[in-house]
Amino acid sequence: MRLTVIGTGYLGAVHAACMADIGHEVLGVDIDADKIRALADGRPPFFEPGLRQILTRNIGSGRLRFTTSLREAAEFGDVHFVCVGTPQQRDSLAADLRHVDAVIDALAPHLRRPCLIVGKSTVPVGTTERLAARLTELLPDASAVEVAWNPEFLREGYAVHDTLQPDRLVTGVVSSHADEVLRAVYAPMLEAGVPYISTDPATAELVKVAANSFLATKISFINAMAEVCDASGADVVTLADAIGHDTRIGRRFLSAGLGFGGGCLPKDIRAFTARARELGVDRAVAFLREVDEINMRQRRRTVDIARELAGGTFTGRRVAVLGATFKPNSDDVRDSPSLAVAAAIHREGAEVCLHDPEGVDNARAVLPALRYSPDVSTACQDACLVLHLTEWSQYRKLDPVALAAVVRTPNVLDARNGLDAELWRSAGWTVRALGRPTPGRQPVHVTIPHAAGLGWAAPIDAGRLSLAPK
Incomplete structure (x- = not known):
């Protein structure tokens, strides 16, 4: 089958390459000519494990090409996947659908034959219906073009695996024809036994935002428990292990730490609340406001604990930061909790040296004022404090004895609860971790300033990464 993938960012580039890998002819489309040239050369413009290899293989086979022309895409494709971004609006909590709308408006004039337009971007419920109505206005015979929704469930760092071996496929369709087409697109996955849920578009749209809201809630719940543990002397890791044995709860996403970030969960839960308000059911998802506030408060708590370890002030202190990305196995720094903390510490007078694989x-493009190091040892040279902020596997394997020899003061704050605290303490380090007791230290209740201004009342400014309430 001939497929186009419109939008070749984190979602689209992976989807295009993987659809070619299962045997389809695929044309990737983007308005960014530099990105298209890079992809056509087999060079993904971002880091995603396995993507370069799968790109190279399918470009070489002739099944995968790239273009900037929507006219060419319209002539080529039987199915058009829409994979453009839906960021948070700058002046509200709602999703910005300008890119999605622009695809429909630009593609429609070139459509000359029956086709299926399939959205994969995360959108507010009701978007499919609205886009179908728009096509009716734009096309002389809109009956030949259908719109369906097929939300993505990719994890950055595992996107290739999650596309080729998804844990489920969800499609929102309005006709048996659209359902048959999508079953044909994903035939290899269905033959492998992947669950396939075919439903109406509104339900499919809600599945994605509901899933992200649940995951965000689970993360913020365990981080709220970490805050209680810090005040009471309890251990959040043991707590999570204990409740995680309950099969109704499960252990996944119960890892207390610095909280979630990136280009999905934060903006998706905000957009969900905005859409719920439009539908008159904002009270039904009011709890998501607290989920977001807890998440943002973890950044402030991390800064406060780091300041305490630094002796009460960051002025004139050198601080090493391990991790810049919002999660490991990615180069994505969008709404990165790690960078937010690094920026806040820098603004308080610290000399911050950062390492990330x-x-x-x-x-550096977001925070050029920081220092950056190609290796951990150099980043930690003469530091009075080391912050472990992104849980890259190589950080767990660090030798605390060797690292103690290069720092000025062996203090480490493990904001991801990923280091072996006893191993580091045996090497002479003072170790603090979120929600875990520190030997010899009495729990102290600290009142954290209200965090509403840290990202709920207004969109996160990715350039400034401010933690200060507005």
């Missing part, structure tokens, strides 16, 4: 270039 893949995200340094993107971090």
Whole structure:
């Protein structure tokens, strides 16, 4: 089958390459000519494990090409996947659908034959219906073009695996024809036994935002428990292990730490509340406001604990930050909790030196005032404090004895609860971790300033990464 993938960012580039890998002829489309040239050369413009290999293989086979022309896409494709971004609006909590709308408006004039337009971007419920109505206005025979929704459930760092071996496929369709087409697109996955849920578009749209809201809630719940543990002397890791044995709860996403970030969960839960308000059911999802506030408060708590470890002030202190990306196995620094903390510490007078295995270039573009190091040892040279902020696997394997020899003061704050605290303490380090007791330290209740201004009342400014309430 001939497929186009419109939008070749984190979602679209992976989807295009993987659809070619299962045997389809695929044309990737983007208005960014530099990105298209890079992809056509087999060079993904971002880091995603396995993507370069799958790109190269399918470009070489001739099944995968790239273009900037929507006219060419319209002539080529039987199915058009829409994979453009839906960021948070700058002046509200709602999703910005300008890119999605622009695709429909630009593609429609070139459509000359029956086709299926399939959205994969995360959108507010009701978007499919609205886009179908728009096509009716734009096309002389809109009956030949259908709109369906097929939300993505990719995890950055595992996107290739999640596309080729998804844990489920969800499609929102209005006709048996659209259902048959999508079953044909995903035939190899269905033959492998992947669950396939075919439903109406509104339900499919809600599945994605409901899933992200649940995951965000679970993360903020365990981080709220970490805050209680810090005040009471309890251990949040043991707590999570204990409640995680309950099969109704499960252990996944119960890892207390710095909280979630990136280009999905934060903006998706905000957009969900905005859409619920439009539908008159905002009270039904009012709890998501607290989920977001807890998440943002973890950044402030991390800064406060780091300041305490630094002796009460960051002025004149050198601080090493391990991790810039919002999660490991990615170079994505969008709404990165790690960068937010690094920026706040820098603004308070610290000399911050940052290391990240893949995200340094993107971090430097956002925060050029920080220092960046190609290796951990150099980043930690003469530091009075080391912050473990992104849980890259190589950080768990660090030798605390060797690292103690290069720092000025062996203090480490493990904001991801990923280090072996006893191993580091045996090497002479003072170790603090979120929600875990520190030997010899009495729990102290600290009142954290209200965090509404840290991202709920207004969109996160990715350039400023401010933690200060507005």
